[in-house]
Amino acid sequence: MSGTAYNAYLKTDTLHSLQVQVTSDEGERSFLVVCQVQELYFALISHDVDAASNHLREDRLRDATASLQRAATHFAGLNASWRSLSWMLPADFASIKVGMTKEHGRSTSLQSWKYREMLFRLGLKDAALADELTSMPEQHADLLRAYEAPSVYEDAIAMARRMGYDLPEVEATPAQDERPLDQSIVSFWTTVCLSREAKHSELSALAHAFVAIAEGLAEYKYLHFLATSRTLGARPAYFGTSGTAWLAPTLTVMPFPELWATRTGGE
Numbered sequence: 001m002s003g004t005a006y007n008a009y010l011k012t013d014t015l016h017s018l019q020v021q022v023t024s025d026e027g028e029r030s031f032l033v034v035c036q037v038q039e040l041y042f043a044l045i046s047h048d049v050d051a052a053s054n055h056l057r058e059d060r061l062r063d064a065t066a067s068l069q070r071a072a073t074h075f076a077g078l079n080a081s082w083r084s085l086s087w088m089l090p091a092d093f094a095s096i097k098v099g100m101t102k103e104h105g106r107s108t109s110l111q112s113w114k115y116r117e118m119l120f121r122l123g124l125k126d127a128a129l130a131d132e133l134t135s136m137p138e139q140h141a142d143l144l145r146a147y148e149a150p151s152v153y154e155d156a157i158a159m160a161r162r163m164g165y166d167l168p169e170v171e172a173t174p175a176q177d178e179r180p181l182d183q184s185i186v187s188f189w190t191t192v193c194l195s196r197e198a199k200h201s202e203l204s205a206l207a208h209a210f211v212a213i214a215e216g217l218a219e220y221k222y223l224h225f226l227a228t229s230r231t232l233g234a235r236p237a238y239f240g241t242s243g244t245a246w247l248a249p250t251l252t253v254m255p256f257p258e259l260w261a262t263r264t265g266g267e
């Protein structure tokens, strides 16, 4: 065997050959590496959320909670990576963008299929955004499968029904905002989250893991918004409209709607 175990395991030779710059700017490397690190985190979170779904479908509640808790911790790493870009100014971003367009054509991070898959698995589904991937048929097909499948939240409700809770059958919803808040699911989560009874403790841990993920995602979106405000401002982006104006409404879109509604409840 040649080489060393460390490098064989981590595929470091491949890993360190993946940073191909499109400018000669000294700072581009950090932008490129942070984007790649974030891509890996999107895929990792998506993987753990998918694992949680599989556990829920087999009624393995504790395993599902463990997978979701792990996914929630990844947001801490993902979100910390924004700090590596705090040096960037508009001229730095503009130069990289020009280089990218020259080398690869018009780009937007909406073309990140792993980010979209992560959101779909969490239940934030917008089919139109999957269209950005039609020129990559394999990835587009993967995305459509994630779009059609029940989200991890829908899998949790289905499992709770099988546990005997009186809940409606929740089908895989195409888009979260097309489904009105279900009051029986709000009551269910309220009981689970506020009860100190041992019989609810495992579902309560699941609910806390969902909330931790939603908070991690909200933080991610806000840090992205701040980075965009600092390096692009309100200048036009992919859609020709102001980049920050496009992003602003996405900040308040949260997964697991009924879980958040329990906070308003007062029961």
Ligand code: HEM
Pocket: 034, 035, 036, 038, 039, 085, 088, 093, 107, 108, 109, 110, 112, 115, 129, 224, 227, 228, 229, 231, 232, 237, 238, 239, 242, 243, 244, 246, 247, 250
């Ligand atoms: C720091 C400079 C950055 C700027 C100025 C910026 C700007 C933008 C803008 C304007 C959008 C809206 C769509 C568009 O017009 O393209 C967007 C979306 C997005 N960006 Fe960034 N971005 C930056 C960094 C990053 C990084 C480092 C990542 C990680 C790979 C990233 C991931 C995303 C994702 C996943 C979306 C889609 C958001 C959604 O669907 O809600 N961005 N970005």
